[in-house]
Amino acid sequence: MNIHTIYQKFPTNADCLAYLEQVRWKGTPCCAYCNSKKVIMRNEKDRSRRWFCKNCRRSFSVTVNTIMHKTRLPLQKWFLAMTILVNAKKSVSSHQLGRDLDLPVKTAYSLSQRIRKAMLGNQMPILSGIVEMDETYIGGKPRYKGISKRGRGTQKTPVIGAVERGGNVHAEPVLAGKVSKHQLRDFVLTKTETRNTNLITDEYRGYKKMEKLVSNHLTINHSRTYVDGDIHTNSIEGFWSLVKRAHYGQHHHYTKPYMKLYIGEACFKYNNRKLINRKHGKKVFNELLEEMVCTAS
Ligand SMILES: [Zn+2]
Numbered sequence: 001m002n003i004h005t006i007y008q009k010f011p012t013n014a015d016c017l018a019y020l021e022q023v024r025w026k027g028t029p030c031c032a033y034c035n036s037k038k039v040i041m042r043n044e045k046d047r048s049r050r051w052f053c054k055n056c057r058r059s060f061s062v063t064v065n066t067i068m069h070k071t072r073l074p075l076q077k078w079f080l081a082m083t084i085l086v087n088a089k090k091s092v093s094s095h096q097l098g099r100d101l102d103l104p105v106k107t108a109y110s111l112s113q114r115i116r117k118a119m120l121g122n123q124m125p126i127l128s129g130i131v132e133m134d135e136t137y138i139g140g141k142p143r144y145k146g147i148s149k150r151g152r153g154t155q156k157t158p159v160i161g162a163v164e165r166g167g168n169v170h171a172e173p174v175l176a177g178k179v180s181k182h183q184l185r186d187f188v189l190t191k192t193e194t195r196n197t198n199l200i201t202d203e204y205r206g207y208k209k210m211e212k213l214v215s216n217h218l219t220i221n222h223s224r225t226y227v228d229g230d231i232h233t234n235s236i237e238g239f240w241s242l243v244k245r246a247h248y249g250q251h252h253h254y255t256k257p258y259m260k261l262y263i264g265e266a267c268f269k270y271n272n273r274k275l276i277n278r279k280h281g282k283k284v285f286n287e288l289l290e291e292m293v294c295t296a297s
Helices: 003-009 013-025 075-087 094-101 105-121 181-191 234-251 256-271 281-294
Strands: 039-041 051-053 127-138 157-164 169-173 192-202 216-220
Touching (some): 003 075, 013 075, 075 094, 075 105, 075 256, 075 281, 094 105, 105 256, 127 234, 157 181, 169 181, 169 234, 169 256, 234 256
Parallel strands (some): 192 216
Antiparallel strands (some): 039 051, 127 157
């Protein structure tokens, strides 16, 4: 999907609403309040596409109880914002989005945060096979008292991540305190199919005894070499570099509570990376739209 297609396919708000109805109800409209299927559109020519429920006698549109509930923006701008955000590999700042869509920065900010929330909802299946795991440190208070330390021991916010080689990524910020052995263990237990996982990490002590959880655990000694045949963590490092380019290039600072949303955005794009192109872009757009209509505001 690209901006051009959005303008072509969805020239009016009614076009956007009709498309959302398809995505949300899949041909069987139901009441957004009581789930009853006894619903009718009173006036087919009505551009606002209001539905009426014969069961609870309330009227509603398809955006009720979705992330777009009560929005004052034309839906075309939502569709455009989604497209811009999905296609921007290194993300987009609210200032940039505001300029592109002719919106105040605050509006662009809340719009993009809500789209990120939907991206975060798009969870991938758990990982198996060769799984690289690592942590990185982002944002927080950089340059604290002079120079902020790099890596473990810094004031920044830790993020734990694991990627299946050639497959999907899972990543989550640690919002309170430092990375602990327990958090790393929990991450492995919830994000990987442990009995079918060959875990690769560096020699950080937090990963000690991981071999007891997974089928095999190999480590790479980063003080000596970064690649030892198939034993490397290049895939997860590649993902971190995407996350960091979005941070340094676009957003500059993440406030801790919202870190999850930015990491979720990076995961969504990484996991759909093979589909974000001219041929398959529509699939990614629809997937995101599905999350938008099923994620409450
Ligand atoms: Zn109803």
